[in-house]
Amino acid sequence: MDLETDLDPDSQPTTRPDGHHATRPGSGPGADLSADAAVRELEQQLRGEVHTSALRRALYSSDASNYRIAPRVVVCPLDEADVVTAVRIAARHGLPVTVRGGGTSIAGNAVGPGLVLDVGKHLHRIVRIDAEARSAVVQPGVVLTDLQAAAAPHGLRFGPDPSSASRCTIGGMIGNNACGPHGLAYGRTADNVRRLRWLLPNGRILDVVPGRDALDQIPGLESFVQQHLELLRTELGRFNRQISGYSLEHLLPENGRNLAAALVGTEGTCGVLLEAEVELVPRAPAPALAVIGYPDMPAAADDVPSLLPHRPLALEGLSGEMVEVVRRSPGGDDVPELPAGGGWLMVEVGGADTAEAVAAAEAMVRAAHGLEAVVLPSGPEAARLWQIRADGSGLAVRTAAGAHAWPGWEDAAVPPEHLGSYLRDLKELMDGRGLSGLAYGHFGDGCIHMRIDFPFASGSSEFREFMESAAKLVARYGGSLAGEHGDGRARSELLPAMYSPQALEAFARFKALFDPAGLMNPGVMVDPDPIDAALRRPASSEQRAADGFAFADDDGSVADAVHRCVGIGKCRADLREQGTFMCPSYLATGDDKDSTRGRARVLQEMLNGGVVTLGWESPEVHEALDLCLSCKACASDCPTGVDMATYKSETLHRTYRGKVRPLAHYTLGRLPFWLRLAAPMAPLVNAAGRVPVLRRAMMTLMGADPRRSLPRLPRAPFRWSDAGRVSAAAGHRPEGGTGSRTADVVPPAGTGRPVVLWVDSFSDALSPEIPADALMVLAAAGCAVEVVGQSTGEQACCGLTLISTGQLTAAKEKLRRTVEILLPHVRAGRAVVGLEPSCTATLRSDLVELLPEHPGAREVASAVRTVAELLTELDWAPPRVSDADRRMLVQPHCHHHAVMGYSADEAILDAMGCDVETSNGCCGLAGNFGMEQGHYEVSETIARQGILSAAERSPDRALLADGFSCRTQVKDLAGLDGRHLVQVIADALRTS
Numbered sequence: 001m002d003l004e005t006d007l008d009p010d011s012q013p014t015t016r017p018d019g020h021h022a023t024r025p026g027s028g029p030g031a032d033l034s035a036d037a038a039v040r041e042l043e044q045q046l047r048g049e050v051h052t053s054a055l056r057r058a059l060y061s062s063d064a065s066n067y068r069i070a071p072r073v074v075v076c077p078l079d080e081a082d083v084v085t086a087v088r089i090a091a092r093h094g095l096p097v098t099v100r101g102g103g104t105s106i107a108g109n110a111v112g113p114g115l116v117l118d119v120g121k122h123l124h125r126i127v128r129i130d131a132e133a134r135s136a137v138v139q140p141g142v143v144l145t146d147l148q149a150a151a152a153p154h155g156l157r158f159g160p161d162p163s164s165a166s167r168c169t170i171g172g173m174i175g176n177n178a179c180g181p182h183g184l185a186y187g188r189t190a191d192n193v194r195r196l197r198w199l200l201p202n203g204r205i206l207d208v209v210p211g212r213d214a215l216d217q218i219p220g221l222e223s224f225v226q227q228h229l230e231l232l233r234t235e236l237g238r239f240n241r242q243i244s245g246y247s248l249e250h251l252l253p254e255n256g257r258n259l260a261a262a263l264v265g266t267e268g269t270c271g272v273l274l275e276a277e278v279e280l281v282p283r284a285p286a287p288a289l290a291v292i293g294y295p296d297m298p299a300a301a302d303d304v305p306s307l308l309p310h311r312p313l314a315l316e317g318l319s320g321e322m323v324e325v326v327r328r329s330p331g332g333d334d335v336p337e338l339p340a341g342g343g344w345l346m347v348e349v350g351g352a353d354t355a356e357a358v359a360a361a362e363a364m365v366r367a368a369h370g371l372e373a374v375v376l377p378s379g380p381e382a383a384r385l386w387q388i389r390a391d392g393s394g395l396a397v398r399t400a401a402g403a404h405a406w407p408g409w410e411d412a413a414v415p416p417e418h419l420g421s422y423l424r425d426l427k428e429l430m431d432g433r434g435l436s437g438l439a440y441g442h443f444g445d446g447c448i449h450m451r452i453d454f455p456f457a458s459g460s461s462e463f464r465e466f467m468e469s470a471a472k473l474v475a476r477y478g479g480s481l482a483g484e485h486g487d488g489r490a491r492s493e494l495l496p497a498m499y500s501p502q503a504l505e506a507f508a509r510f511k512a513l514f515d516p517a518g519l520m521n522p523g524v525m526v527d528p529d530p531i532d533a534a535l536r537r538p539a540s541s542e543q544r545a546a547d548g549f550a551f552a553d554d555d556g557s558v559a560d561a562v563h564r565c566v567g568i569g570k571c572r573a574d575l576r577e578q579g580t581f582m583c584p585s586y587l588a589t590g591d592d593k594d595s596t597r598g599r600a601r602v603l604q605e606m607l608n609g610g611v612v613t614l615g616w617e618s619p620e621v622h623e624a625l626d627l628c629l630s631c632k633a634c635a636s637d638c639p640t641g642v643d644m645a646t647y648k649s650e651t652l653h654r655t656y657r658g659k660v661r662p663l664a665h666y667t668l669g670r671l672p673f674w675l676r677l678a679a680p681m682a683p684l685v686n687a688a689g690r691v692p693v694l695r696r697a698m699m700t701l702m703g704a705d706p707r708r709s710l711p712r713l714p715r716a717p718f719r720w721s722d723a724g725r726v727s728a729a730a731g732h733r734p735e736g737g738t739g740s741r742t743a744d745v746v747p748p749a750g751t752g753r754p755v756v757l758w759v760d761s762f763s764d765a766l767s768p769e770i771p772a773d774a775l776m777v778l779a780a781a782g783c784a785v786e787v788v789g790q791s792t793g794e795q796a797c798c799g800l801t802l803i804s805t806g807q808l809t810a811a812k813e814k815l816r817r818t819v820e821i822l823l824p825h826v827r828a829g830r831a832v833v834g835l836e837p838s839c840t841a842t843l844r845s846d847l848v849e850l851l852p853e854h855p856g857a858r859e860v861a862s863a864v865r866t867v868a869e870l871l872t873e874l875d876w877a878p879p880r881v882s883d884a885d886r887r888m889l890v891q892p893h894c895h896h897h898a899v900m901g902y903s904a905d906e907a908i909l910d911a912m913g914c915d916v917e918t919s920n921g922c923c924g925l926a927g928n929f930g931m932e933q934g935h936y937e938v939s940e941t942i943a944r945q946g947i948l949s950a951a952e953r954s955p956d957r958a959l960l961a962d963g964f965s966c967r968t969q970v971k972d973l974a975g976l977d978g979r980h981l982v983q984v985i986a987d988a989l990r991t992s
Helices: 031-045 054-059 080-092 144-154 170-176 212-216 221-227 229-234 259-263 297-302 304-310 320-328 354-367 380-395 416-432 461-476 488-497 501-514 558-562 584-589 596-608 619-626 633-637 644-656 663-689 692-701 761-765 769-780 800-804 808-827 837-850 857-863 867-873 894-900 903-911 936-945 947-953 964-974 981-991
Strands: 049-051 073-076 097-100 115-118 126-130 135-138 193-199 205-208 272-279 288-294 314-319 343-349 372-377 440-442 447-449 754-757 784-787 831-834 864-866 887-890 915-918 958-960
Touching: 031 049, 031 073, 031 080, 054 073, 054 596, 054 619, 080 097, 080 115, 080 193, 080 272, 097 170, 097 272, 126 144, 135 144, 144 170, 170 272, 193 259, 205 212, 205 259, 212 221, 212 259, 221 229, 221 501, 229 501, 288 297, 288 354, 288 380, 297 304, 297 314, 297 343, 297 416, 304 314, 304 343, 304 354, 304 416, 314 320, 314 380, 320 380, 343 354, 343 380, 354 372, 372 380, 380 440, 416 447, 416 461, 461 488, 488 501, 558 596, 558 644, 584 936, 596 619, 596 644, 619 644, 633 644, 633 894, 644 800, 644 808, 663 692, 663 761, 663 800, 754 769, 761 769, 769 784, 769 867, 769 981, 800 808, 800 837, 808 831, 808 837, 808 857, 831 837, 831 857, 831 867, 837 857, 837 864, 837 894, 857 864, 864 867, 867 903, 867 981, 887 903, 887 947, 903 915, 903 981, 936 947, 936 964, 947 964
Parallel strands: 073 115, 097 115, 754 784, 754 831, 831 864, 887 915, 887 958
Antiparallel strands: 049 073, 126 135, 135 272, 193 205, 193 272, 288 343, 288 372, 314 343, 314 440, 440 447
């Protein structure tokens, strides 16, 4: 197919003989007028999305690299025709084009100043899978894990598998020539591509396959190959992970004149991928895992050549420092023991069956020179060990000391036989400059991943000096600046350290054959921008903590906190089956604006200026944060520790400090006050709630969505009862429930663990039966229980609703008073037991962030426990549940998951004999979020994607949800009743 435009496909390149453009495309006189004209045409002719707003430009200003370049326009094409039209318009107006898939590029090859073409949003169709031919045809925006899932029923997979598989696209993998752990067995992406449908900037579409015919489609290409035969045979393709530069060795006659493979790794500089046919390989039937310990990483690297003859499927390296970081991370207490050593090789070996794979792994271990080793068949134990490597790759964004670590020297590679020596020299180079980072990577291929704590907050000179020295070091070992992520803006300028001037000239001439005007991804590979140009963090203004959150983990720097996000993009992946909760709003909308990464980008642009210009009050900032549920899932699920709930609260605080706030801040944001005020009028409020017109009017006046129900108030809140005298202790509940003012039976005081039960505002005013059952459970466990405020009548409040609406001054006052109430109990040796997960999490985390100067805040925070945490600390066996309660559907609260973790609750449920199915992910209500006007549809979508879908699949399971929001959501949307854990235990006690 040949689509012509008014551009001459055989026009002469505008590059100088040395390969450098005299004028950067899109930057000369009249560039703005041409760009404006291009935008008008794009808006008129495309069916897809065309964005020029400051918000969208901010979202696409960065990828997963250190670089920030705001585009002029962002296009999300709806189909292939849109792509062709957009590129033709851009070419006609001299507007540079940068193609973007998942935005996970670590080298900065997915940001650009002109048109950013996002092919990941709509072009994500798997066209077909041919199991017999072992191939798949895909659009460029197909995410790798989606392709793997589609191929799995056929016993097939795509070979290369980078750690970003859950969000990277096949188009991006082709652009960067990605590899991953199994690149050792299955090769690079270039080795797994059969055919490319390729769009040139002049509008021509090529069908690219191996062979002379494909070369003939590009005038002058065959002549180019013949002129450079010696260079292509000597400087290129020297070892498997030589990814830097263009892989032109594929064009050689002895390599089949494979233009498709040569275009892989060109990083969007030679055209646009429209469709790809890729190779699929059989899945290993029964791989075994060998973990071998060594004194350190260089010693492990020295042993790699001894293991390669055993043909492992994957051979990965892992440092002791990284393992310690994994152990300190949330859930790290579940990390299994490793063989003795300070560095490890994790080696996967295949076989026809388990016995053959284990035997092969054991034979390989015998050939190794390690300290100690373990061999495991495929299964849960091996998966847990592999998870260390998977977790480590994300956690490497922080050094062992907790400093922010940055990409740049992220994936250099050397021939495996030189790996040990290279690592020793690299460490010496880093030590001499006071730099550190966590090393891991594909040791079998000689490829090392390492993020380094460059001091970007103080400038970029140290970065440049190190990068130049490191480039010379890797070249000395015959290595490659990039081993799988491409050169991008991070390394293109350094290519002269690795290649001769003749090779660099050949790269420039090759690009000019495809892109004579130099419009495709300028600044990358050929005529590169400086490596220290357009760095994101050095350009940021400094913002310090003031009278809101302390940002203690970032030494009081708001800028450092916001720049924790380096664009890894895990928030854009649906990983709920793996137990993550992030990011519920993005999963509901599919809009990058609603991802944790997108929000962080807008906040970063606010600090950098230029695109988002009005500071904390910028409408772009508030639009990006609007659908953040403040669920805190990112605080635990994001490897960088981004806490968007905190950033949103701080933003609202700084925006509205001393100003009139939105109505919902005064109503939903001060809900505990209104609940106390409404308690005496409970019958009247409940009656009004049953009249639709009155309910809708009341909700509208509150700033809440009128489709929501009005929570039903009990006849009496818990505080009106005598907390020391509850009917639950006698195993029955009188008419009217525990909220009755009538005292019932005094429970045994208990002589065991001294605890104080903290009854939060929601449990007190809306679910008084829960604290009553909690008293019963704690008494049954032998605890000596007191109730907060029992003798004084004071009610401790965490200020959660104030925090979520950014009313931090008032929240801090609430928390100071709460600390004063709880501190005497804590210093008397009592644990503080919370019931509502969000309130409990607030005292565990936000308390010390909001009151860092208070001497008792940390003491109180460290004493707070959930009921399950306390019970697991006691030597007490909970009762077994009845058969009716055995099958349960559990909805953990987001804050519970993020701050406390749910393992203690799972242990209690397991001890009670429960058959548990867990609905991972947010319920969608998230406190005031789902109640507020403008959020209903997203809130409902989140629920239907998660807990409601699970409930429909398992209607026979009883619902367990500790969070009041979670119980309200399922009741509101599906009429389902949920119980708190203490109610389940109390019911079991009553029937035992």
